[in-house]
Amino acid sequence: MANMSELKAEAVSKSYGRGGARTIALRGVNIRISKGELVALLGPSGSGKSTLINILGLIEKPDSGRIFIDGEEVSSAKSPWLIRGRRIAIIFQAFNLISRLTALENVALPLLVRGIPERIASAEAAATLERLGLGERKKARPSELSGGEQQRVAIARAIVSRSEYILADEPTGNLDSENAELVAGILLDLSKEGRGVLIATHNSDLATKATRVVRLKDGKIIEEYERRSAQ
Amino acid sequence: MKGGRLNSMWRTKLALRNLSTAKLRSILTILGVIIGVAFIVTTMVVGSSSVTWLNSQAFGKGSNLILLSTGEVSSNGGYSISPTPVFGNDTVAAIKSVSGVNSVYPAGEVFPFTVVTNDTKSIVSLPLDFADPALLNATGVDFIAGSSHAGGLILSNSTAHLLNVTVGSSVTLLLPGEIATETWKVTGIFVPPSSSLGALFVRSAYLPLSAWKGDYDEIFVKTNGITSVASVQANVLDAARRTTTVSTIGLSVEAFSLQTLFSGALTADRTLLNFFLFAGVLALIIGGIGVTNVMLMSLKERIREIGILKAIGTSDSSVFTVYMIESAFVGLIGGAIGLGIGLLVSIGVLKPCWPCLSPLQSSVWS
Numbered sequence: 001m002a003n004m005s006e007l008k009a010e011a012v013s014k015s016y017g018r019g020g021a022r023t024i025a026l027r028g029v030n031i032r033i034s035k036g037e038l039v040a041l042l043g044p045s046g047s048g049k050s051t052l053i054n055i056l057g058l059i060e061k062p063d064s065g066r067i068f069i070d071g072e073e074v075s076s077a078k079s080p081w082l083i084r085g086r087r088i089a090i091i092f093q094a095f096n097l098i099s100r101l102t103a104l105e106n107v108a109l110p111l112l113v114r115g116i117p118e119r120i121a122s123a124e125a126a127a128t129l130e131r132l133g134l135g136e137r138k139k140a141r142p143s144e145l146s147g148g149e150q151q152r153v154a155i156a157r158a159i160v161s162r163s164e165y166i167l168a169d170e171p172t173g174n175l176d177s178e179n180a181e182l183v184a185g186i187l188l189d190l191s192k193e194g195r196g197v198l199i200a201t202h203n204s205d206l207a208t209k210a211t212r213v214v215r216l217k218d219g220k221i222i223e224e225y226e227r228r229s230a231q
Numbered sequence: 232m233k234g235g236r237l238n239s240m241w242r243t244k245l246a247l248r249n250l251s252t253a254k255l256r257s258i259l260t261i262l263g264v265i266i267g268v269a270f271i272v273t274t275m276v277v278g279s280s281s282v283t284w285l286n287s288q289a290f291g292k293g294s295n296l297i298l299l300s301t302g303e304v305s306s307n308g309g310y311s312i313s314p315t316p317v318f319g320n321d322t323v324a325a326i327k328s329v330s331g332v333n334s335v336y337p338a339g340e341v342f343p344f345t346v347v348t349n350d351t352k353s354i355v356s357l358p359l360d361f362a363d364p365a366l367l368n369a370t371g372v373d374f375i376a377g378s379s380h381a382g383g384l385i386l387s388n389s390t391a392h393l394l395n396v397t398v399g400s401s402v403t404l405l406l407p408g409e410i411a412t413e414t415w416k417v418t419g420i421f422v423p424p425s426s427s428l429g430a431l432f433v434r435s436a437y438l439p440l441s442a443w444k445g446d447y448d449e450i451f452v453k454t455n456g457i458t459s460v461a462s463v464q465a466n467v468l469d470a471a472r473r474t475t476t477v478s479t480i481g482l483s484v485e486a487f488s489l490q491t492l493f494s495g496a497l498t499a500d501r502t503l504l505n506f507f508l509f510a511g512v513l514a515l516i517i518g519g520i521g522v523t524n525v526m527l528m529s530l531k532e533r534i535r536e537i538g539i540l541k542a543i544g545t546s547d548s549s550v551f552t553v554y555m556i557e558s559a560f561v562g563l564i565g566g567a568i569g570l571g572i573g574l575l576v577s578i579g580v581l582k583p584c585w586p587c588l589s590p591l592q593s594s595v596w597s
Contacts, residue, residue: 059541059542079235079546081235081541081544081547082235082544082546084541084543084544085543085544085545086544089543090542092542096535096538096542097539098536098539098540099536100245100248100249100252101248109540109543109545110543110544112237113235113236113237113543113544113545113549114544115238118240118241157543161543161544
């Protein structure tokens with residue numbers, strides 16, 4: 001029976017290029033992220049972490065295999081952006097904020113895309129930025145923010161969308177240890193609030209906060225274990 | 232399932248922010264559109280106006296007339312009309328029998344002529360024709376005083392002004408050759424057409440044909456329609472040459488019409504218009520490729536931003552529209568300014584030829 005509270009990849013494979021230049025990124029990967037858990041996806045660079053995040057986030061299509069959200073197959077959805085906007089939020093290592101918009105506008109954008117009136121979207125975005133300690137920085141452009149602040153804005157954008165699943169690709173990769181700790185704590189809080197959070201990282205320290213650890217190497221899962229309690 | 236779509240205000244907001252962020256690129260792109268549109272507008276307006284003007288000259292009122300006269304071909308291929316009395320009634324009859332001929336108006340011409348008014352003698356260095364008043368009606372001149380059929384002296388307005396006479400004035404004409412001195416009453420004053428029609432077919436003064444004695448210097452032929460002028464002209468000329476003997480060495484019977492006179496100019500102008508059209512289309516294509524290239528480069532630069540918009544759930548059509556709005560702004564602003572500049576340049580180019588501007592005015596503002 002399908003689990004109605006998880007984001008799941010089933011036998012997902014993906015390769016890039018053709019012939020001799022073909023690179024296999026994923027080889028029949030199975031992974032699930034349940035609501036309320038923080039999963040750490042560990043692996044060295046080139047192990048397929050980002051590809052898996054992109055496929056789970058419906059940004060890329062797998063060559064084979066299927067994606068399920070709460071038991072519903074979404075891998076061949078005709079409007080993946082609708083699912084992304086409502087059910088899955090993605091946080092990137094490079095923050096990926098729109099440079100022409102203020103922090104507040106960047107955070108409000110997912111709500112505007114969903115058709116929520118600007119007044120309400122702005123109020124929710126402001127409240128979320130406040131929660132992440134950026135109340136004073138909401139009118140700043142990304143170029144005026146530090147790396148840690150930019151990543152918090154990106155997390156605020158993921159939070160405000162009320163997505164059930166948050167996929168974070170190396171969210172602390174560009175941050176100093178203090179900010180990395182702060183961001184990791186926020187993501188842990190989000191999982192405790194009932195969201196399913198997947199963090200792709202090659203930082204083993206971040207894995208100590210996870211409820212479950214999945215280790216990826218050369219496109220295959222080589223290890224998976226539960227942690228008894230997240231810190 | 233709804234969603235995924237940014238509202239119009241936000242799409243416009245993002246498009247305008249994109250434009251304002253890359254100011255120099257935006258300005259250069261708009262400048263490219265301005266130059267392209269202005270060039271196309273100028274070439275099209277100037278070209279089409281000149282063709283329309285030439286058409287109005289060649290195919291306007293009175294352009295179904297053919298003039299038969301004697302003339303001299305110069306060594307450089309030019310032609311001068313030297314009316315001599317060579318056309319008899321047999322020629323008039325032969326021309327009347329030509330297919331497509333509507334009316335034939337033989338005419339005698341004197342040049343120059345002397346006018347005595349109130350003891351003031353004026354030598355008028357302009358031709359005086361003896362012709363059927365219906366000929367004047369066929370040319371479409373406007374009578375501003377009197378009429379064409381009153382049987383007296385008919386003058387163009389400039390000749391009447393020169394002689395300081397009006398309808399009802401009596402003048403004495405001293406005509407060269409065998410035509411005697413006669414006193415005539417002015418019965419009509421007309422305004423000749425401003426087009427080439429006036430120069431070719433309309434004279435400065437007219438007397439009734441009944442006052443003319445001997446063979447005719449000219450024959451005016453009115454055809455049934457405009458389209459057949461060229462073929463009728465050839466047949467009329469053939470008939471005239473068959474029935475006429477020109478004794479003066481160097482002179483021959485020739486036929487003229489506005490359409491044949493303008494045919495070369497019309498062909499040249501149409502060729503020029505086609506060239507400008509080609510140049511305009513080429514400019515449009517090159518400009519279009521240039522603008523597309525700039526927009527594609529702009530898109531490539533913002534591929535990350537597009538990815539972000541899609542990652543947060545924006546639909547492909549919303550993302551596409553943002554960049555279309557940006558392109559539309561560039562196109563509309565550049566197009567509007569280019570159109571204005573193009574029209575101003577066209578007016579500047581056509582200004583020395585004010586008659587050419589009337590088709591421009593009618594084609595642009597009506």
